Amino acid sequence: MRGGYERSFSERFPIREITPLDPEFPERLRQIPDCPSCLYLRGELPSDHSPSVSIIGARDGSPYGREIAEAFAGALAGRGVSIVSGMARGIDTAGHWGALKGGGRTYAVLGCGADICYPRSNYELYERIAEQGGILSEFPAGTAPLPANFVRRNRLISGLSDAVLVIEAKERSGTSITVGHALEQGKQVFALPGRITDHLSFGCNQLIRQGAELLSCVEDVLSFLHLEREGELLLLPPKEGELSKLQRKVFSALDTKSIHIEELSRLLGLPTEKLSGILLELELLGFSESPKCAYYRRRCFQKTAEKGEMEKRDGAEGPCNISKDLLGF
Structure with a gap:
């Protein structure tokens, strides 16, 4: 059987x-x-x-x-x-x-x-x-x-x-x-x-x-992972005129998944020296982040429940409580 x-x-x-x-x-x-x-x-x-x-x-x-x-x-x-x-x-x-x-x-x-x-x-x-x-x-x-x-x-x-x-x-x-x-x-x-x-x-x-x-x-x-409690992934698109043409090109190549600067350099056809400067500019402007040395990704944003505005997600909201988070989902 x-x-x-x-x-x-x-x-x-x-x-x-x-x-x-x-x-x-x-x-x-x-x-x-x-x-x-x-x-x-x-x-x-x-x-x-x-x-x-x-x-x-x-x-x-x-x-x-x-x-x-x-x-x-x-x-x-x-x-x-x-x-x-x-x-x-x-x-x-x-x-x-x-x-x-x-x-x-x-x-x-x-x-x-x-x-x-x-x-x-x-x-x-x-x-x-x-x-x-x-x-x-x-x-x-x-x-x-x-x-x-x-x-x-x-x-x-x-x-x-x-x-x-x-x-x-x-x-x-x-x-x-x-x-x-x-x-x-x-x-x-x-x-x-x-x-x-x-x-x-x-x-x-x-x-x-x-x-x-x-x-x-x-x-x-x-x-x-930039996931809201509903599991929705939200990205903040750059506003017209806020980024230069080159900055926009680099930003468009970034994703929420980290990518090594060497790989990004090959994708864009830009030397790593020039690319690192643009990535730093994007990071200072709040459009990208570097979770680990030489790796970059888009910075994600989420809507606040009260105002419905887009805000940067710099970390967890409120204190973490294992029993609440594990059993409440």
Whole structure:
């Protein structure tokens, strides 16, 4: 009986092969170093036009860590944010389930062939992800889940995301590899603080000391993604005459997703020295921002509830309260 069901599942979600030459290949992955030459997909690909966040952490995550991962994933997914992870035990699994329960989309990047569910205990999750998102791998069907494959796939987890949330991590763990890729790719890293005596919090606390954003509530992430509570993304268009022709050209090339100055230079055909000066001017005028060294994006604006005016979103509105933000969404 089970064999018939598995055949039915495979027929409904056949494995497709996608290369960078295909228009649907994720644009986020085109921009990372060591872009995969091929993706094997069961289900759908993450949309280039929707915000995406990866949730990662320890395989032996604590009940608290798993609860937080599931709650954050559910709240973000409910606001249209795609959740990316690796379908490992612990934090990864909790993040995927949170997104599914939140009615959103989630994507698993495997360290084996897309036809293999690893760990086997996650078979129900594997099926649900294919139905409500996608299973991705750069390894051909039948590839065994070898340790080296998981190390290699980590760059794709961060590459598919606009931000990386580290929920729990030991001092030395595979999570640090994903974080390293995220920093190299210019992605924002958030880390959940924990007790200084908790070995599952050593990695997160160290990341915060090294400059990662402290993760205290869902609004921290929504603010970074420039998402209002309704999930609406608003951009302030430049007013006629406020920007010079060259400033307008550079501004038009910027998006809400960060882009490296070298890539922007190639797109516009401008030398980086000249471009950096224009970007500084746009930043001083309030039209752009630099979330990380050498990376730039448009600055976003939202309407105030009281006046209906456009105002700069410099941070979260009001104090963050975990129970309110997680349970109130």
